[in-house]
Amino acid sequence: MQKRTETPGRLWRLPSANPPVAREKTLLEAVPDTLLVEWSAKLYTVMNLAWGYVETILDLCAQMKIPDTRPLCRTIRELKREYDRFRSSSMWGGADAEESKRAEDFEDFFSEDFDRLFNGLEMEVNKLDLTPPHKLLVIAVQQTLTLMDAARSYAIWIDSEIRKYGAWADGCSFMQKEFLALYPLIPQFAGDCYSPDLSARKLTADILVGKMHRCMVVRIEGEEDNIKEAEVGYGKDGH
16 A cells, blocks of 8 residues: 655545435435535545555455455455446446545545554554565555444444434445445455454544544535535534
């Protein structure tokens, strides 16, 4: 995994597509559209960024020629195909490329946090007796799970906000089942070296979620919507 350099002032854009509704039973009419679009934009940006990290894991396994991971890689690639099919059916043409760019912007915008995560994970993984390629794989697994943890925490928060409007939500109703299926699979790439309790992972996930809450939509006439970090919170009135 390459460490990112800081890009001050980078913004990540709000999608033009309507927010996906993950369950038919979810009644969202009472929730302001502006909040739904904002929340889902942030969530899907982090989820798409996490998918990029998953691809890095698959590439490392292919480079290292680890035979035991081949069935696992095939399962995850099929999940990604299903995920992409769902997204393509609910988005306008060109939105996929826009979301990928937004994920890159997100990573650059919070590059210092990702750098600290990499360094913290590297220190903890260095305690293990592993070859350099296997160390890199274990770090990649923990980096991916950090983003996935942040996405799940934010999705749970979204549902808690939705319930305040009397709508139905079951804990992670805005997350697709294909993404949720990754949670028990990704740790398997680290094998016996996997640890669910690394302090760097938990700390960074909490920081990312906090910054997602402090982001706000900035609309500039004649330009694309942007999201930038600001000291704001979200309640039933969106403030």
